[in-house]
Amino acid sequence: MKVSKTNKILCLCALVILTQVTTTLTGTQYYLTQLTMAAYYGLVVIGLGVLMGYAGQISIGHAGFFAIGGYISAAMTTHNLVQLQDTPIISFCSQMGLLMERQDIYGDQLLTFAPWAACVTALLLAALIAFFLGIPVLKLKGHYLAMATLGFGTIIYRLVLATPLFGEADGISEVPAFTLLPAIGSLPPIMVSGDFGLRVINYYLAWGVLIIGMILLLNLIDSRVGRALRSLHSSEEAAEASGVHTSGCKVYVFVISAVYAALAGVLLTHYNAGIGPSEASVMKSVRYVALVAVGGMTNLWGTLIVGISLTFLSLRGVFGSYDDAVFAAILIGVMLFSPAGILSLRGCLLPSKQEIAPAKEENL
Amino acid sequence: MLELQAVHKKFGGLHAVNDVSFSVNEGTIKSVIGPNGAGKTTLFNLIAGNLPPTDGTILFQGKAIQGRKPHQVAARGMARTFQNIKLFHGMTALECVMVGCHTQSKAGFISGMLNTPFARKEEKAIRQRSMELLQLLEIEEFAEVEATSLAFGQQRAVELARALALNPRLLLLDEPAAGLNIYETAEISRLICKIREMGVTVLLVEHDMSLVMEISDEVVVLCFGEKIAEDTPENIQQNPEVIRIYLGEDE
Ligand SMILES: Nc1ncnc2c1ncn2[C@@H]1O[C@H](COP(=O)(O)OP(=O)(O)O)[C@@H](O)[C@H]1O
Ligand SMILES: [Mg+2]
Numbered sequence: 001m002k003v004s005k006t007n008k009i010l011c012l013c014a015l016v017i018l019t020q021v022t023t024t025l026t027g028t029q030y031y032l033t034q035l036t037m038a039a040y041y042g043l044v045v046i047g048l049g050v051l052m053g054y055a056g057q058i059s060i061g062h063a064g065f066f067a068i069g070g071y072i073s074a075a076m077t078t079h080n081l082v083q084l085q086d087t088p089i090i091s092f093c094s095q096m097g098l099l100m101e102r103q104d105i106y107g108d109q110l111l112t113f114a115p116w117a118a119c120v121t122a123l124l125l126a127a128l129i130a131f132f133l134g135i136p137v138l139k140l141k142g143h144y145l146a147m148a149t150l151g152f153g154t155i156i157y158r159l160v161l162a163t164p165l166f167g168e169a170d171g172i173s174e175v176p177a178f179t180l181l182p183a184i185g186s187l188p189p190i191m192v193s194g195d196f197g198l199r200v201i202n203y204y205l206a207w208g209v210l211i212i213g214m215i216l217l218l219n220l221i222d223s224r225v226g227r228a229l230r231s232l233h234s235s236e237e238a239a240e241a242s243g244v245h246t247s248g249c250k251v252y253v254f255v256i257s258a259v260y261a262a263l264a265g266v267l268l269t270h271y272n273a274g275i276g277p278s279e280a281s282v283m284k285s286v287r288y289v290a291l292v293a294v295g296g297m298t299n300l301w302g303t304l305i306v307g308i309s310l311t312f313l314s315l316r317g318v319f320g321s322y323d324d325a326v327f328a329a330i331l332i333g334v335m336l337f338s339p340a341g342i343l344s345l346r347g348c349l350l351p352s353k354q355e356i357a358p359a360k361e362e363n364l
Numbered sequence: 365m366l367e368l369q370a371v372h373k374k375f376g377g378l379h380a381v382n383d384v385s386f387s388v389n390e391g392t393i394k395s396v397i398g399p400n401g402a403g404k405t406t407l408f409n410l411i412a413g414n415l416p417p418t419d420g421t422i423l424f425q426g427k428a429i430q431g432r433k434p435h436q437v438a439a440r441g442m443a444r445t446f447q448n449i450k451l452f453h454g455m456t457a458l459e460c461v462m463v464g465c466h467t468q469s470k471a472g473f474i475s476g477m478l479n480t481p482f483a484r485k486e487e488k489a490i491r492q493r494s495m496e497l498l499q500l501l502e503i504e505e506f507a508e509v510e511a512t513s514l515a516f517g518q519q520r521a522v523e524l525a526r527a528l529a530l531n532p533r534l535l536l537l538d539e540p541a542a543g544l545n546i547y548e549t550a551e552i553s554r555l556i557c558k559i560r561e562m563g564v565t566v567l568l569v570e571h572d573m574s575l576v577m578e579i580s581d582e583v584v585v586l587c588f589g590e591k592i593a594e595d596t597p598e599n600i601q602q603n604p605e606v607i608r609i610y611l612g613e614d615e
Contacts, residue, residue, distance in 0.1 A: 216477040223476025223483060224462075224469050224490070231452045231463045238450035241412060243438035243467035243530060252473050298454060 005218055008301065009211065016207045020200060032203040033194075034315040038308045039206035040268040043213050045291045045307035046300060047260025050217050052289070053297035054226065055253045056233030057138060058146050060285045061153030065258040067160060067280030068129060069122045069265025074172040074275050075165055076118035081111045093117075102176065115178035115192075119266045126262030127255050134251040150282065157280040171276030178270035180205075192270040202271060209267065210304075213260060217300060220256075229253055230298075283324045290331035296341020306341070365390045365565045366411070366534055371420035371430075373406055373589075380406040381417075382589035388534070393556065393566040395576045398586035399609070404569040405447055407586070408538050411567075412444050413437040425533065439467045443532035445523045447539045447569075451511040457522045458507040461494035464529025468493075497525040501555060517548040524555065528564070535559060537568040541575050553579050577601065 023029045048062050081099070084090045093099055093113070100114040113121075137148045160166040167173075177193030190201060220226045232239040232246040239246050269275040278284070291310060295303030310330070313319065319326040334341065366388040373381040380403045388394045396404050409415040411422060413434040422430045429437050443464075452460050469490055471483040498504040501521040506514055511522050520540060527535055540556065541549040553575050560566055570576045576583060577597040585593040585606050593603050600606055 219479040220473065220477045223479070224466065224471045224487065225473050225476045227455070227459060227463050228466055230455060231460075234452040234454065235450040237414065237434075238446065238452065238526075239463065240414075240434035241438055241444050241446075242464045242526060243435050244463070245433075245435045256473065256477075 005222075009215060009218075012211060012214075016204075016211075020203055024200075029199060032199050034312055036199075036203045036206040036271060037268060037315055038312040039203075039210040040264045040271070041311045042210050042304060042308045043264040044261045044288055045295075045311075046210075046214055046217055046304055047257035048288050049292045049295065049297075049300050049303035049307075050220065050229075051253055051257040052292050053299070053303070054221055054233060055229040055250060057250055057254065058142075058289070059149040059254070059257070060146050060282070060289055061149035061151075061156070062257070062261045062288050063280050063282070063284035064153040064156035065126050065130065065261035066265040066284070067156050067275070067277075068126045069262030070269035070275040070279060071160055071166050071172065071265075072122035072125055073115065073118040073266045074175045074269045076113040076121060077115050077176055077270075078112060078172055078174060079165065081113075082109055085111060100176070104174070112176075115176060115270060119178065122266050123259055123262050126258050130255045130258030131251060134254040135247075138247065138250040138254060150285070153280075153282050153285045157277065157282060160280050161277050167276075169277060171274060171279075172269075173274035175269055175273045175275070177273075178267070192267050194271050194273055206267070206271070209263075213263075214300070214304060221300065225249065225252075283327075286331065287324070287327045290327045290334070293334045293339075294330055294341060297339075299341055302341050365425065366567065367421075367423040368411070369421040369423070371407075371410060371422060372418045373403070373410055373415065374418045379589045381410060381586075384420075384586070384589070384591045386584050386591065386594055388565060388567050389581075390565055391560070391563065392581040393560055393568065393579050395580040395583045396567070396569045396586060397571070397573075397576055397583060401588075402586040403589040404586055405538055406589075408444065408536050408569060411437075412442060412536060438530060441531065441533035442536065443527035443530040443534075444536035445520070445527050445538060445540060447542060449516075449519050449523055451519055451522060451526075453512050455511055456508050457498065457503065457511045457514065457518075457525075458491070458494055460511045460522055461497055461525045461529050462490050464497075464526035465490045465493060467530055494525070494529060497528050498522075500528070500558075501525045517544055517551070520544065520548075520552065521555070524559075528559065532564055534565045534567065537566065537570075539569055539571060541570060541572045549575055 019035065020032065023031050044062060044066055048059060051057050051059060077100070081090055090099070098113055098117040100112055102110050104110045133152055137145065137152070140148055161168060177191040177195065179189055179191040181190040183189040188198070188201065190205065191198065192202060192205065228239065228244040228249050231242065232244060232249060236246050265275070265279070291307040292303050294310070295306035314323055368387070369385050371381055371384045372379070384407065396407060398404055406415065410417045410430070413429065413432045413436065416431050420430070421428055424437070424440060424442060429440070452463065455463070469486050471486050475483040495504060495507060498507050501524055503518055503521045503525070506518055511519065514522065524540070537556070540552050544552060549572060556566060556568070556579055580597050583595060583597050583600045584591055585600065587609050592609070593600060593606050595603065
């Protein structure tokens with residue numbers, strides 16, 4: 001069990017390196033851009049996968065959390081604070097090293113929050129919103145939970161569309177690079193940036209984040225809390241009777257999956273140097289749900305592989321202008337033909353082992 | 365150990381449990397019997413915190429527990445099984461029992477995600493203990509089998525092991541012999557006595573009269589939500605009212 005988990009991770013690492021080497025040798029590095037983006041979307045999908053597949057709670061509002069991450073960090077790192085420079089709050093932030101000074105493309109002075117400060121704020125905000133949204137909403141079940149999270153996603157979408165700070169229909173552009181490690185000696189700086197020269201570094205950065213995220217979730221599933229989540233998915237009553245604080249567990253896993261989505265939003269926004277309202281749209285949320293469903297609800301590896309592959313194809317423009325329609329159609333197809341995800345179809349082709357049917361209980 | 369004082373539960377106009385008082389003494393086996401719809405399962409749900417009583421007090425180890433959540437009641441040392449077995453889909457028998465160890469362990473979200481040495485050590489201990497419980501109930505050979513695919517009697521045993529994993533002071537068993545044949549019933553009755561020997565107090569609801577009469581120290585009879593008798597098994601069998609409304613009707 002343990003060994004195979006480690007081996008799978010090592011295989012994935014090897015595949016990631018192999019892909020990069022191949023693209024370099026064949027001169028097809030342009031694929032790395034979409035692979036980097038796909039890795040960040042993968043982060044959203046695996047976080048949602050744990051929430052949906054293991055804890056059994058649906059969310060059709062995860063694009064909302066992605067947008068909270070992306071928009072908060074975009075707004076904080078682009079909104080010019082020069083005019084407020086002398087106010088006590090801003091000068092305090094400046095002393096704390098939370099600000100970043102640079103020049104915009106016209107050579108005017110620009111004073112904004114530093115990306116790391118924006119990132120921390122965005123993640124905390126997403127966690128906080130998920131927490132306070134989760135408490136009432138996760139009391140709902142099935143359709144009601146789906147509708148409530150859909151409502152949340154819609155609110156975030158309309159908010160970014162209506163708020164000048166968030167660029168309304170245009171979104172936010174000119175988001176600066178997010179420097180994680182400055183250049184040391186001859187080593188290049190490590191920063192989240194769409195710069196062509198940093199393409200390989202960003203590819204590894206994105207996949208590194210995704211793989212770490214994956215390891216953490218795999219650990220979680222196998223842990224005491226993971227078992228509690230799976231148990232409440234199956235029978236809340238029995239889980240409670242075993243001492244599991246089901247509502248608390250649900251809220252925390254919701255927060256974790258929201259933070260995953262928000263982190264993806266933050267990093268992808270810096271990578272793309274901007275974010276637009278379509279990232280917050282309900283269609284995006286539906287797409288994430290579709291990817292989890294196709295990969296297999298209780299199969300985090302399936303979710304990862306399918307999520308990355310389809311997102312990559314979508315980013316390559318394979319589905320053309322039918323993109324959203326393709327994902328919606330995939331969702332319908334999966335629900336009709338293979339509710340346990342396409343990887344489970346493998347099981348249908350092979351003869352399945354006979355299950356011992358439990359005797360039906362009679363109420364005497 | 366457990367004391368019910370004038371407990372009421374109304375569902376709309378229906379008095380599912382009506383002014384029921386009794387107590388369960390430490391180290392004993394007490395049974396609640398009564399015809400279908402008498403309110404036995406409802407009574408269990410009140411005690412275990414699944415339903416709030418309309419009125420009355422429930423004391424567990426001297427403290428009022430009515431209105432507490434099931435997981436809080438469980439954490440205080442009360443475990444239960446269900447009339448309709450509720451095992452966890454997609455989990456092995458061992459994993460189901462490991463869920464039962466929840467209150468006996470601490471590792472949270474963060475230590476679980478990081479797989480800290482503490483979490484690993486605890487996990488090992490939980491696994492060990494759960495395995496021992498499966499051995500106690502003589503189903504260790506099914507440890508790695510998916511629990512919901514086991515035979516009915518084995519599923520009951522897994523549920524029992526899961527309840528014991530909580531290290532309970534009081535164990536509530538809702539119709540542990542329902543759906544079992546006479547051999548399996550004898551098996552269950554032996555296991556229940558074994559559990560009592562471990563120092564666990566047992567309160568059970570049961571239809572199977574021979575089981576009740578064989579293992580109980582005291583019996584409470586419910587009918588239409590009201591307690592109509594409480595006595596030793598021998599005296600209950602002599603009680604004319606009980607014979608009339610319960611035994612005469614059901615057997
Ligand atoms: N959640 C509920 N809502 C409304 N009525 C209920 C509920 N649970 C049980 N009842 C009713 O309460 C009565 C007692 O049921 P129950 O406790 O299941 O009986 P028993 O377990 O003794 O067969 C029945 O008439 C049943 O229909
Ligand atoms: Mg009942």
